Amino acid sequence: MDIVGFIGVYDKIDLMLNVSKILTFLDKKVLIIDATINQKAKYIVPYISPTAKYITTFEDIDVAIGFENIQEIKEYIGENDKLPYDIVLIDIDTSKALEKFEIKKAKKNFFVTAFDTYSIKKGIQIFSEIEEPIELTKILFSKDMLKEDDDYLNFTSLGYKIIWSEYRIYFPLENGDLSVIMENQRLAKIKFKRLSAQYKEGMIQISQEIEKGYKEGTIRKTIKTIEKGV
Numbered sequence: 264m265d266i267v268g269f270i271g272v273y274d275k276i277d278l279m280l281n282v283s284k285i286l287t288f289l290d291k292k293v294l295i296i297d298a299t300i301n302q303k304a305k306y307i308v309p310y311i312s313p314t315a316k317y318i319t320t321f322e323d324i325d326v327a328i329g330f331e332n333i334q335e336i337k338e339y340i341g342e343n344d345k346l347p348y349d350i351v352l353i354d355i356d357t358s359k360a361l362e363k364f365e366i367k368k369a370k371k372n373f374f375v376t377a378f379d380t381y382s383i384k385k386g387i388q389i390f391s392e393i394e395e396p397i398e399l400t401k402i403l404f405s406k407d408m409l410k411e412d413d414d415y416l417n418f419t420s421l422g423y424k425i426i427w428s429e430y431r432i433y434f435p436l437e438n439g440d441l442s443v444i445m446e447n448q449r450l451a452k453i454k455f456k457r458l459s460a461q462y463k464e465g466m467i468q469i470s471q472e473i474e475k476g477y478k479e480g481t482i483r484k485t486i487k488t489i490e491k492g493v
Contacts, residue, residue: 264345267473268364268372270355271386273404275375276303277444278434278466279352280324284453285470287323288485289477291349294318294325296336298353298360302328307448322453332363350473358392367397371472374425377404377436378412383419390423400428400472402465406436432472434465456490 269275276297283293297304308326310319316329316339325348330336336346353364366372376382390397405412417427434440443457455463467482 264348264351265371265473266351266353266364266366266369268353268355268361268366268369269375269402270361270366270372270389270399271375271382272356272389273376273382273386274303275354276307277447278375278402278469279354280308280321280453281455281458282466282469282473283324283350283352284322284455284489285466285482285485286350286474288489289470289474289481291474292325292347293323294327294336294346294348294351296327296330296351296353296364298330298364299356304328304354307451309451321451331360333365356386356389358389361389361393367393367395372397372399373402373432373469373472374399375402375404376416378415383416387420387423387425390420390425393424396424396426398426398428401431402434402469403431404434404436408433408435430472432465432468433461435459435461437462454490455486 269279279295283295286293295304304326305313305328308319308321310317316335318325318327318339327336333346337343353366355361355364355366374386376386437459439457440459440462447454463486467479470482471477471479
């Protein structure tokens with residue numbers, strides 16, 4: 264079981280669902296854990312009878328909401344050993360969740376942000392209490408993708424125990440992409456067809472970072488299959 268952290272205060276759950284959709288088409292059993300304060304997944308992922316803690320299935324993706332650590336999820340599903348998933352993606356926006364889910368032990372950790380001051384400063388504060396350095400790969404949502412923006416993020420993170428990967432993944436802030444995401448939420452579906460080419464490129468890069476055993480061409484074909492609704 265591989266654990267992957269998606270860390271930051273920027274909204275990440277739709278991106279995580281989209282990436283998970285690709286991974287399930289690659290025959291991976293995926294669990295998303297929403298460990299954020301607002302638990303947005305509760306409002307956009309369909310459910311039947313919600314309780315304080317529950318796991319629901321959405322388009323072959325399991326989504327866990329209301330749990331404070333991995334052990335609680337094991338107890339909920341009656342597992343004593345490891346969770347029965349190939350990949351677990353955890354949405355984190357607090358230092359408390361960072362600690363409780365032991366995210367420093369994850370296979371991969373992404374830091375997701377736009378370049379507004381709140382997203383950057385509040386996102387970086389999540390790492391204020393860690394005692395050992397953590398390596399992070401940047402997922403950056405930006406309209407113009409300027410070097411100055413990345414420099415500002417690097418400057419803001421000075422003094423924190425963060426090791427930035429040289430590899431970055433960029434997503435455009437496209438109104439068209441936002442429209443597709445909102446429509447998917449209303450329809451309770453995961454569709455890729457009208458997403459921008461740049462957004463799809465970002466999903467390909469994240470999928471490859473999580474599952475390095477798959478070639479880029481394989482992931483591209485998977486996205487085309489999803490677009491066709493097969």
